[in-house]
Amino acid sequence: MSLIYTIIHLNYLTVFVVTIAGFLFGWLWYSPVLFARAWMAEMKFSGEKMHAAKPGMARLMATSFACTFVSTFAVSALITAHRSESVLKGAMYGGFLGVMLVSPRLLNGGLWENRSVSLQAITLGHEILLFVMQGAIFAALL
Numbered sequence: 307m308s309l310i311y312t313i314i315h316l317n318y319l320t321v322f323v324v325t326i327a328g329f330l331f332g333w334l335w336y337s338p339v340l341f342a343r344a345w346m347a348e349m350k351f352s353g354e355k356m357h358a359a360k361p362g363m364a365r366l367m368a369t370s371f372a373c374t375f376v377s378t379f380a381v382s383a384l385i386t387a388h389r390s391e392s393v394l395k396g397a398m399y400g401g402f403l404g405v406m407l408v409s410p411r412l413l414n415g416g417l418w419e420n421r422s423v424s425l426q427a428i429t430l431g432h433e434i435l436l437f438v439m440q441g442a443i444f445a446a447l448l
Contacts, residue, residue: 312387316379317447324443325378328436329371335432348425378440385444396445397438404437 336342346356359366381400390396409430416426 309383309387312383316382316386320444320447321375321379321382324382324440325371325375327443328374328378328440331436331439332370332374332432335435341428341432344424345428348422348428377437381437381440382444385441386448389448390441390445391448393442393446397442399445400437400439400441401434403441404434408433408437 334340336345346352381403384403385396385399388399390399412430412433413426416429421429
């Protein structure tokens with residue numbers, strides 16, 4: 307199946323719904339329930355600094371949602387093109403993307419930015435699990 311054919315025949319409603327799921331996963335990951343405190347400490351963000359950032363938060367959230375949509379679109383195209391019709395196979399494709407494509411790029415940037423191991427782990431954990439989850443969902447919905 308060609309890439310153009312795949313892109314034309316994607317279920318865009320599913321892409322949008324899975325984008326929302328991915329965005330909500332990020333909200334949970336970076337919430338006080340999971341890693342907000344550790345992430346804020348590693349980023350050296352205080353409560354005051356976070357509160358001061360609130361006026362620009364809508365723009366950040368919209369940009370973040372758009373970026374999540376683009377990566378979700380890519381996962382969807384891969385899963386659809388390879389007809390990954392089992393949840394496990396979809397999760398494996400997502401994991402492959404997360405571990406072999408996204409993680410090395412983030413690690414490379416993090417090295418130059420002098421990010422701590424803890425911050426790298428929080429960020430990479432989110433990205434890998436996001437791609438695993440999205441791959442599984444897409445495969446289940448094919």
